[in-house]
Amino acid sequence: MFTGIIEELGEFRGREGDNQGIRLLIAARRVIDDLLPGQSIAVNGVCLTATRVHRDSFEAQVMPETLRKTNLNSLKRRQPVNLERALALGDRLGGHLVSGHVDGMGRLSWARQEGQAILFYIETPFRLLRYIINKGSIAVDGISLTVADLDERGFTVSVIPHTAKNTTLSWITPGVLVNLEVDVIGKYVEKLLSSAAGKEQDKSKITVSFLQETGFI
Template identity: 50%
Template sequence: MFTGIIEEIGTIESVKKGASSAVLRIQALKIMDDIHLGDSIAVNGVCLTVTTISTAGFASDVMHETMNRSSLGSLRMGSPVNLERAMPATGRFGGHIVSGHIDGTGTILNIQRDDNAIWYKIKTPLPVLRYIIEKGSIAIDGISLTVANVYKDSFDVSIIPHTALFTTLAKRRVGDLVNLENDCIGKYVERLMGKETQSNNITAEFLAQNGF
């Protein structure tokens, strides 16, 4: 479990690719104070397991499914990555509930400055966009952000100077691919509603007619 509050920007030291998988070696500093084998680390929003530890960082295996569903396959030596350790039970939810299991990717369509803010317009397929709502939460490359606007094939977010300084989003350019994870609540509600519809004939129209 993560919160989408980035702790550190790490650097890809090496990428060792297999036929359909990879091993990432990541240089880090701050998070190394409390890291152990088997720990979960969100790397650009993707939950990875620490498999080896060195004085300068750690390594993680990336399986075929993760390569296909995320932007991790495009990482190269020297690429900056957002890092967040799993939240301890005594920690604070500074962002929102983030699982590290991304739903898909998006492409940056436009970047525009607005005084001290930076606006990003991101295009994403309908299966991901359907769970994105205005003023709702979304994790972009592991960063907890609030959705400002939703369109038929894209959405907007805006970041403050602090987020630009302490995450990789300010380094992104138009055309870049980003990892997206929707707020998990909507997906669970849809799944449960689907089961109720099949068993009890409860539909969206029925709920609307009865004041829900």
């Protein structure tokens, strides 16, 4: 699990592999201080396993399914990436619970200054919009953000200068794809309600006529 509080801006150095999977090389400093092979690390909000750790970089393997569903496949050499180590027992939960399992990609439509804040509008797949609420949490490229506004096409987040400066939000431009992970609480609530609705529907099928036809009465 992660918190969505980005620890460091890493730099994408390159990839090796084929359509069966690739290996990413990411330059970093802070996050590799205690990173060991086999441990989890979030790269642009995607939970990956570090396979090798070097003095100033690390490698992580990415499977085809992850490449299809995230923006890791479109990274360009020297492009900045958001990095966060996995949450440790006793750490502060400064953002919100982020699993690192990306739900889909959105597209930055526009960004504009509003006072000291910067507004970003992200076009979002319809299937994800049902989990997004005003003032709710969402992870954008692994960054824990609060939804400022919402419509039928996407949502807006309001970002303070510190967050923009220390994440990939200072780099992205309109048209860029971003990884989205909706708040897991919304998915659990939907599952709970759909299960309850299913049970009620099953109960409604047991009528007097049904019991007579099946020989119970």
